[in-house]
Amino acid sequence: MPRDRTHRRTRTRRRIVAGAVAALLAGAGAGALALSADAAPAVAVTVDAGISLGTVPSSGVGLNTAVYDTYMNDASAASLMKAAGIRQLRYPGGSVADAYHWKTHTVTGGSWAAPGTDFDHFMATAKKVGAQPIITANYGSGSPQEAADWVKYANVDKGYGIKYWEIGNEVSGNGYYGSKWEVDNHADKSPREYAKNLLAYAKAMKAVDPKVRIGAVLNTPGSWPDGVKASGDAADWNNTVLSIAGKSVDFVIIHWYPGGSSTADLLKSPARIAGVTSAARSLINKYAGSHAASVKIAVTETSSAQSPSQTSQAAALFAPDTYMNWLEQGAVNVDWWDLHNGPGKPTTVHGETDYQDGGVLSVGSCSGGTCEPARETPFATYWGIRSLTALARPGDTMVKASSAGPSVAVHAVRTGNGGLNVMLINKNPQNTAQVSLSYTGYTPARGTVRTVSYTKGGTGLVTATRGTAAAQTLPPYSITTLQLRPASAASRAEAPSPAPTPTAAAKVAPASGTIGTRAQASAAGVPVGRPDRSDTAGDLASTGMGSAVTYSALGGLLALAAGSVLVLRMRRGRGSHAR
Incomplete structure (x- = not known):
């Protein structure tokens, strides 16, 4: 009996091999x-x-940097950014930009500016990385003259040749629609006032350097407070701002934090980018007239920060999918938030420790008894962004x-x-x-x-x-x-x-x-x-x-x-x- 079983096993193996070869021969063309x-x-x-x-823009893959980041100009951070193909660096940060005074390297309000993160130090790092800067002028506590002086110093005195300038960060977060996270010292915080002041900034800055491009802050179509009309207003923020300034701006600014209650929701969200872009482009076409085709869309902040995953693998998958969806829809650049941030309350996502750190590189600090890897250790999000270097060049x-x-x-x-x-x-x-x-x-x-x-x-x-x-x-x-x-x-x-x-x-x-x-x-x-x-x-x-x-x-x-x-x-x- 054992011998019979051996023969049967041998015959079975031969049939398996013969079937495999036959299948291969039948489908050899594949x-x-x-x-x-x-x-x-x-x-x-x-x-x-x-x-x-379309073609991959020269400044398509970008990253945010901030003046409160003590490690912003670390040599190892610059090397890692360069290796990741980072082509644009945004400065001086998110909401801190509406409180930052570039001449004195000081901040109005509750944030601060770390030593050695002033404009010239930032520019030295940008040059090491090989990245173009995009600068956010101080709208909240600044003035058109302060912004014009910055353009003069950057492009006339220093010859940096900085092209893209945003006027303010998330200005509609100034409390006008109820929630306040943005510094805005203007007595009138309405979209009408922002549009009027935007034109003043653009005039003053272009008088110094006509080659600069000026960007207007929009609310992300489909995300709060898009579509909200304050009492007494005839239209929401986007329609009001573009109806006044649409024919004068060179690009519009979108921040995209899709969020979701699960990693699955996060990874589905890039499919919505086409609709967001279409809505923004419709507004541009409505108000910019013959100038509309030349008005660009810049996504100067995005990340997985509103989701369960920030440093674990889901965020790494989300990053290149997000960059490419935006670029395929015609965005001139996409800037991830951000270089360094610091840990939140660590959690576990699909078996991995997620430090809830919005940065792509570790700062090496601890939270809740859990410590990050050594400073400048890349998180998974960094490798997700760096994967783009295997896909495309400008x-x-x-x-x-x-x-x-x-x-x-x-x-x-x-x-x-x-x-x-x-x-x-x-x-x-x-x-x-x-x-x-x-x-x-x-x-x-x-x-x-x-x-x-x-x-x-x-x-x-x-x-x-x-x-x-x-x-x-x-x-x-x-x-x-x-x-x-x-x-x-x-x-x-x-x-x-x-x-x-x-x-x-x-x-x-x-x-x-x-x-x-x-x-x-x-x-x-x-x-x-x-x-x-x-x-x-x-x-x-x-x-x-x-x-x-x-x-x-x-x-x-x-x-x-x-x-x-x-x-x-x-x-x-x-x-x-x-x-």
Whole structure:
């Protein structure tokens, strides 16, 4: 009897191997075979490289800095920002900007300015990072003359060439609608008064340097107090401000903290960005007249601060998804809140300690008996932002990409050298995701592909060669970017033309030639294709990607038919916003 059982086991193994080989031969054109007894249906991802969503702005990936941050100018912080591809730094902070006097480096009211964080020290750090500054002029306790003097000092006396200037922070938080967190010493705190003063600021500042661009503070469409009309007002804040100043401003300012009671809510929220952008663009079109097309949208604050996750993996996944959704919708920049912040009350999110710290780098302090890692240790959010360096550089072309499953987000970019990078974000905290990818307007090279990934608990980006352009297995709660090469020179002739408008994707015919040479700005951060460390295994059967193992080599399984043994190696609440 034992011998009979041995024969049956042998026959069963042969049938399994034969079936596997037959399946491979039947589907050899797909170039891959997934073996899994319990694999979920693959999520279909489609990339249309012929539909342009615009180019990546030179200042697209930004970060907030604040004058009360003692460690703002640490050399290690500058190095980490540069490596993360940070292209814009906002100064002097959030609400503190409406109390900060740049000449004296002092603050009106309850905040303070740390030593060594004055404007010139900030500019020295911005230069080290290779980032453009965006400055928030003091509306709450300042004046048009103070702002004009700042422009003169920055651009005329020092030659810094600072282009973007916001007039105030969240000015509608001045108590006019009931809640007050913003300094505003004007007797009249209405949107009419803000618009009138905004014009005065713009006139004074442009008289010094006509090249500066002036931004107006809006309430985020769909978020309080958007739509609220105070007693005696004919319209809400946004409509009132733009009806008066819409033809004079160069950009509008949105702060986006989507919140949600769960990490799942947080990770769904980037899908709402298209609607927020559309609402803002409608207001601009309504009031800016012929000037409307040139008025930009700047998202000068965003983060996961209103959600349960701030330093844990959900926030890391949210960050690149948020940046890319805004940029694909035409935003000129997106600035994360912020470089350093400090811990709140630590909690546990999906098995990870979340320090409730709004910064991307640790300050090394303790709260409630729980201590953060050493100062300047990157949190998961930092690595989420840095993942963008594997996807895109300024001047690259964002293209249309879509996912058939809500648990997988996708973004794609055509690079200046003819490549196509595809970022896949698995939002499921427990399960791997099988993904099947299809392409139009681009033909990827066959074989395994280079990937750059960030996974839960990681301390850096990891590069590997695994999967194919058509099939990938994504670890739970992970970011994986495929860096694809074209199958032939013919693919380079399929480059998309720029979208005619920033809010609507336009189908374009294949263009001749290659995509134009991308902008080679200084301090580019980590170049695409140069992650900070590599995975030397490079073995598809041992990548740790779960129970489904993908083989793209026909010879491997043909050898099994000759008797080889098949072995599967499974492998921001308001209070934290620096008010």
